């Protein structure tokens with residue numbers, strides 16, 4: 001079973017954020033040679049870049065120490081927009097400076113997800129979204145680039161949305177949905193229009209590892225029951241069968257599809273969700289299907305609350321933070 005919620009990332013990013021604030025007040029020279037958390041960069045093109053919008057903690061170079069990739073979707077360089085900042089750590093912690101900056105376009109760094117070890121060499125892979133990116137076939141559809149761990153990291157493939165302005169790559173998640181032991185990549189395109197009647201109601205796409213092939217993706221379009229998908233996801237095993245399941249935010253509710261081998265969504269991508277939760281003030285309420293199962297509801301609620309928290313900027317109003325915390329701790 002794989003549960004890929006950014007718990008570690010949250011902690012690392014919180015440190016990073018705190019560190020960034022501190023940097024404004026303390027000169028770099030007064031810092032110790034090695035720090036437990038890296039500092040935000042103050043390079044000109046990263047000014048107002050929203051660096052820290054997202055992050056992923058993963059071992060890029062296979063040395064056993066968790067490294068950090070941070071998105072800066074509004075970094076500006078030579079007319080392009082977006083960047084990823086890589087921080088490699090050793091066993092003592094992070095160096096003060098960054099290790100590399102991967103410059104991109106189309107708001108690269110809006111979303112990030114670790115794919116774990118894909119080819120068994122100990123170096124983790126990750127994917128990064130550029131929701132305004134242009135693909136080979138469609139301009140401004142949004143793109144997602146898959147990177148192979150290493151020093152430097154290398155691009156494996158770039159995926160693209162179907163139509164301009166789909167915002168493909170707005171949200172990402174990872175999990176082994178077809179139960180073959182290899183991580184799969186889930187990409188949201190919240191403004192995709194599956195049909196005129198479902199204008200900008202969204203879609204989700206699943207790309208199966210280790211190839212993450214554009215041609216063999218699974219498209220889960222918005223339906224009458226699933227409108228508003230593509231903004232956020234969570235993965236984890238909510239029905240306890242050992243295979244990751246997919247939870248998707250939809251308008252006014254969260255819908256869930258069970259993973260499996262065979263993966264039933266492959267047969268019918270427009271199937272009615274296996275579970276539907278409505279977003280009520282007090283968390284998630286199971287609405288329909290099968291018998292009430294408290295433990296599953298509780299797990300799903302926790303999984304999704306953690307995923308939402310991972311995408312929460314650090315300056316949310318206190319009441320929203322406390323509500324999220326209450327959901328997570330229920």
Ligand SMILES: [Ca+2]
Nearest residue numbers: 059060061065
């Ligand atoms: Ca490492």
Ligand SMILES: [Ca+2]
Nearest residue numbers: 176178180182
């Ligand atoms: Ca898989």
Ligand SMILES: [Ca+2]
Nearest residue numbers: 237241243245
């Ligand atoms: Ca499952």
